[in-house]
Amino acid sequence: MRxxxxxxxxxxxxxxxxxxxxxxxxxxxxxxERNVLSPEKDKAIRAALDHALQSGSKILAxxxxxxxxxxxxxxxxxxxxxxxxxxxxxxTYEGTNEMDAAIMDGRDRNAGAxxxxxxxxxxISLARTVMEDSPxxxxxxxxxxIFSREKGLEQAGPEYFATPERKRQLDELKANKLSWxxxxxxxxxVGAVALDVSGHVAAATSTGGVTGKRWGRVGDSPIIGAGTYxxxxxxxxxxxxxxxxxxxxxxxxxxxxxxxxxxxxxxAASDAVIKEMADxxxxxxxxxxxxxxxxxxxxxxxGMYRGKASAAGRNVAIYGDE
Ligand code: ASP
Numbered sequence: 339m340r341x342x343x344x345x346x347x348x349x350x351x352x353x354x355x356x357x358x359x360x361x362x363x364x365x366x367x368x369x370x371e372r373n374v375l376s377p378e379k380d381k382a383i384r385a386a387l388d389h390a391l392q393s394g395s396k397i398l399a400x401x402x403x404x405x406x407x408x409x410x411x412x413x414x415x416x417x418x419x420x421x422x423x424x425x426x427x428x429x430t431y432e433g434t435n436e437m438d439a440a441i442m443d444g445r446d447r448n449a450g451a452x453x454x455x456x457x458x459x460x461x462i463s464l465a466r467t468v469m470e471d472s473p474x475x476x477x478x479x480x481x482x483x484i485f486s487r488e489k490g491l492e493q494a495g496p497e498y499f500a501t502p503e504r505k506r507q508l509d510e511l512k513a514n515k516l517s518w519x520x521x522x523x524x525x526x527x528v529g530a531v532a533l534d535v536s537g538h539v540a541a542a543t544s545t546g547g548v549t550g551k552r553w554g555r556v557g558d559s560p561i562i563g564a565g566t567y568x569x570x571x572x573x574x575x576x577x578x579x580x581x582x583x584x585x586x587x588x589x590x591x592x593x594x595x596x597x598x599x600x601x602x603x604x605x606a607a608s609d610a611v612i613k614e615m616a617d618x619x620x621x622x623x624x625x626x627x628x629x630x631x632x633x634x635x636x637x638x639x640x641g642m643y644r645g646k647a648s649a650a651g652r653n654v655a656i657y658g659d660e
Contacts, residue, residue: 359398360533360633361647363390363411365421366526367578367623370641370656380656383420387645387654390414394530395647404532404540404574405443405466412439412462412542415528419501421643422526424460425494426501427546429508435499437546438560439465444539444568444629451560453478458486459494462544465560467491475562479554504549511550526643527559529566529576531627539574539629541566541590548581557581563591570629572598573607578642579615579622587615589624597628604628608636 365387375383394411398404416424427435439461440451450469453476458464464486468477477485487493527545534540543566545559558565558581565581567590568574575590584590589611596607604626612623616638623637625644635644637658645654 356535357533357537357629358631358649359535360627360631361391361394361398361407361411361530362532362625362627362633362635363387363394363415363528363530363645364576364578364623364625364635365415365528365643367621367637367639367642368525369639370643372657375656379420383643383656384654386415386418386420387643388652390530391645391647391652391654394532395652398532398534399649401535403536404534404538405441407532407534408530408540408542409441409462409466411530412528412544413460416460416462416544419503420526421528422504422546423528423544425499426504426526427499428504428526428549429500431508431550431552433508435496435546436551437461437499437544438556439542439544440560440562440566441465441469441542442540442562442566442568442574443469444541444570444574447569449475449562449566451476451562451566452482453556453560454554455479455482455486456496457483457493459492459498462542464491465542476560478556504546507549525578525580525622527578529578529625531568531574531576531625533574533627533629533631533633537629538570539568539627541568541574541576543576558584558589561585563588565590567591567594569594569598573604573626573628575608575624575626577622577624579639580620583615583618583620584622586618587611587620589615593624593626604632605634605636608634612636612638
């Protein structure tokens with residue numbers, strides 16, 4: 339009897355149905371080839387990706403939630419000027435930085451998003467506050483800035499977000515009368531997707547959008563179902579690339595729908611939907627994790643800044659052949 343009680347108590351304290359945690363991150367996709375990236379930049383990007391993986395992994399390894407892990411990983415990438423999110427966001431045509439972000443919880447498909455925000459140091463945390471502390475899913479522009487201040491999120495002035503490299507890209511675009519997609523052909527949006535030990539998934543995506551954007555343009559990143567999606571029944575996605583095409587295809591939701599209704603693997607579903615998006619003329623990629631533990635990516639660009647972590651270890655990659 340006593341033995342049975344001890345076994346019963348042990349069963350109650352050990353985590354029910356423990357899952358192997360997984361974390362996948364990206365820092366953008368595009369024409370990222372060995373001859374266009376300096377060795378210093380290559381090193382800096384790898385170190386930043388690894389640092390973000392470590393932040394999220396620490397939370398997941400300790401039994402924390404996928405939601406906390408993806409927010410932590412994305413905050414690190416937002417703080418790093420090498421990526422087009424938070425500090426280092428690209429410039430609009432008018433020379434400002436307008437950021438978009440979204441977060442989603444696979445448990446109940448609760449979601450929060452912001453578009454065109456200009457003064458919150460970490461837009462991903464503002465998206466989370468919209469999800470948890472407002473009756474809405476998406477806030478935009480000045481209203482979202484006001485909400486951020488009211489909720490006491492850390493604010494930053496325009497000089498914090500603006501970096502000389504992003505200004506150079508805007509000047510180049512204007513001087514050469516290029517379209518957004520021609521400037522360096524790189525999308526530096528950041529994102530994270532994770533599965534925690536309780537079997538729940540979450541996604542986070544944050545971006546400055548595309549260089550030279552105008553007229554309050556909003557990309558796919560903050561649009562639930564386009565650049566960000568999380569559903570415990572299927573998968574969790576964060577995307578980067580030519581946002582207009584990702585919106586038209588509903589990339590993130592479409593991948594999860596194929597897995598849920600057609601029973602496709604994470605890789606098969608994401609490859610199929612990236613191809614569909616590419617056939618329309620778009621480019622970019624996604625990172626994906628499934629509740630069953632698949633952790634993968636798919637992209638049609640020469641490279642994608644990306645990394646994976648699990649209890650088995652961490653690895654980061656940049657070029658298509660890695
Ligand atoms: N997908 C983003 C957008 O269109 C850009 C990026 O991935 O860097 O706003």
